[in-house]
Amino acid sequence: MPVRSHPLHRRWLARRRRLRRWLRPLPRRANVARYPVIKWFADAARRRPYLWSFKRPQVLASLYAGSVLALMPVYGLQVAIGLALAILVRGNLTVMVALQMVTNPLTLGPIYYGTHSLGTWLLGLAGYGDGATRLGASANALVVGGIVAGLALALLVDGLWRLLAWEARHFRAQLDALHAGLGYRHGAHRDDDAGPGSR
Secondary structure (H helix, E strand, O other): OOHHHOHHHHHHHHHHHHHHHHHOOOOOOOOHHHOOOHHHHHHHHHOOHHHHOOOHHHHHHHHHHHHHHHOOOOOOOHHHHHHHHHHHHOOOHHHHHHHHOOOOOOOHHHHHHHHHHHHHHHHHHHOOOOOOOHHHHHHHHHHHHHHHHHHHHHHHHHHHHHHHHHHHHHHHHHHHHHHHHOOOOOOOOHHHOOOOOOO
């Protein structure tokens, strides 16, 4: 059976297409100049290779910082803050911005209500902020609740990312064994060329 007709190879091509479709709306080195806010810093962003690296340290840095930022009461400024934060923690900008999509016009109300309730409960347990004004107490509750809920979200996403990374390595090992068994040289056909984002 030709390698391109093998079900495993066809699954790999489908996965690559799906990944490209998911990444299309997110900032990448190739399209950063078209992305709102970030386009003003496109040249500086392109000169920082860690912003585009999907290696574990860059992904984890963005995953934790981005999860906390996503639940903080800064809606509308998240992408700009995310760029600065990705540079500060030397994280992946694509992951950082993707996490900001958690907070959107549909989820904004439930998320802020939940983080406010969590923050109020935690501050009440700690006995902090008894003398604060109502506005100050609400702001404190949103920030504390956002940090704690953001860290919980980061742990959840981290576990999911590790599981997906393990599955991707396992799948890649199977694909490499298939290619080796059939004497196929990866990238020998233009339509099978993996490109940098497919691994």
